[in-house]
Amino acid sequence: MFDYNEQVKNAISWSKISCLFVLGFGAGILGVHFWNLYGSDSLGAPETIDREVRFEPQNQESSLEDNFPNVLPPDSTLNSALRELGVSPQLIHQIVEAARPVMDLGRLRAGTRFQLIFSSNSSNDLVGVHFYFSPIEQLMVNKKTDSWQAEKITEAVDIKVRTFSGVVESSLWESALDAKMDPNLISELSEVFAWQIDFSREVRENDRWRISVEQKWVRGSPVGWGSILAAEYETAEQRYAAILFESPEGERGYYAPDGTSLKKMFLKSPLRFGRISSRFTTKRFHPILQVNRPHLGVDYAAPIGTPIRAIGDGVISEAGWRGSAGNMIRLRHNSIYMTAYKHLSRFAKGIRKGSRVAQGQVIGYVGTTGLSSGPHLHFEFYQSGRFVDPLGRKFPSADPIPPALMGQFQIQIKNLMSSLPSWDAVKVGSSGGDSTTL
Numbered sequence: 001m002f003d004y005n006e007q008v009k010n011a012i013s014w015s016k017i018s019c020l021f022v023l024g025f026g027a028g029i030l031g032v033h034f035w036n037l038y039g040s041d042s043l044g045a046p047e048t049i050d051r052e053v054r055f056e057p058q059n060q061e062s063s064l065e066d067n068f069p070n071v072l073p074p075d076s077t078l079n080s081a082l083r084e085l086g087v088s089p090q091l092i093h094q095i096v097e098a099a100r101p102v103m104d105l106g107r108l109r110a111g112t113r114f115q116l117i118f119s120s121n122s123s124n125d126l127v128g129v130h131f132y133f134s135p136i137e138q139l140m141v142n143k144k145t146d147s148w149q150a151e152k153i154t155e156a157v158d159i160k161v162r163t164f165s166g167v168v169e170s171s172l173w174e175s176a177l178d179a180k181m182d183p184n185l186i187s188e189l190s191e192v193f194a195w196q197i198d199f200s201r202e203v204r205e206n207d208r209w210r211i212s213v214e215q216k217w218v219r220g221s222p223v224g225w226g227s228i229l230a231a232e233y234e235t236a237e238q239r240y241a242a243i244l245f246e247s248p249e250g251e252r253g254y255y256a257p258d259g260t261s262l263k264k265m266f267l268k269s270p271l272r273f274g275r276i277s278s279r280f281t282t283k284r285f286h287p288i289l290q291v292n293r294p295h296l297g298v299d300y301a302a303p304i305g306t307p308i309r310a311i312g313d314g315v316i317s318e319a320g321w322r323g324s325a326g327n328m329i330r331l332r333h334n335s336i337y338m339t340a341y342k343h344l345s346r347f348a349k350g351i352r353k354g355s356r357v358a359q360g361q362v363i364g365y366v367g368t369t370g371l372s373s374g375p376h377l378h379f380e381f382y383q384s385g386r387f388v389d390p391l392g393r394k395f396p397s398a399d400p401i402p403p404a405l406m407g408q409f410q411i412q413i414k415n416l417m418s419s420l421p422s423w424d425a426v427k428v429g430s431s432g433g434d435s436t437t438l
């Protein structure tokens, strides 16, 4: 089984998996709301729990607003915010320098809460500034006689396992709300099964799902989510199961019960042969436009007519002429990943909007159509709608569980699948929601 301390560390970085608000109406607003409630470890605090210290006992009744009444305004620095509160530049300098070994206070994010502590003798005598980053992390900078000292507070985190289940009536999102589940977990669920199900298109009425997930607790209150441990999604035709497994090297992934990885890797390149002539950069001098323009893709120089391969299974969402892109193809791999192929001389047979293509299939041929300086393929990679550098990305291993670990994995399946709520709970239209401490 897992080492849970280890798992908490991992869970914290894992919980930063970006929220996908692809799942329908109101999702953005709700997502932001829940993000504030649960996702507070996204506030830019360091992500490792380097030691565990209990916060000074304080009044449990008092709210965050009472304890940390000051908020760093947007487009502001701590320096300007403290100046506004009447703190002298010299004092600010001392505070920032004292904190520097622990944290760069010059880079605090807007919205960070803090509190000024004054001496009991004088309301002008500042003796401390305390920062709140998340329910797990705070920073105290206090005056000790003549110098200032910083202390990072890291709360002990308890992990409990919670379970949820639901049936789709109108949307997956709605089914999460019916199950009284944080809809952000639906985003996480859709990432777990991103290669099996296209959650923005293939969800049908009466599909049902169940998950067990880690919940982080600090001093008796839930503060956020860790990893989904196990999940099942059933359509009329298919049943998908995912089990979290961590290799001895600490690599984590989701696997089907037969030990195959749920991820499918992409081909390394859309061209079998071809030389990278221009890499992804956010700054580049454009050879034709003669201006600095970001290059949000990778160029492969290759002769006209060189076959271009789909780097992964997917559906063609666009195949046609697109101004400066010339002949281009957009290929949707799942609800998260998309690729684009530009300046093609022509399309392969049968490639049109809606065509389903397999990894490695030839979809078109290199050309120099549109705004292009010579024969090349301009290749773009998108994750959740944003450009990413395909060469810089490290995709999780798509390897199956190695035979030597199969025994261990079987035990994991047994433990985690039995942690799922029974389908009976789904029929009454609500979540199990029980917390069990592991």
Ligand SMILES: [Zn+2]
Binding pocket: 278, 295, 297, 298, 299, 377, 378, 379
């Ligand atoms: Zn290019």
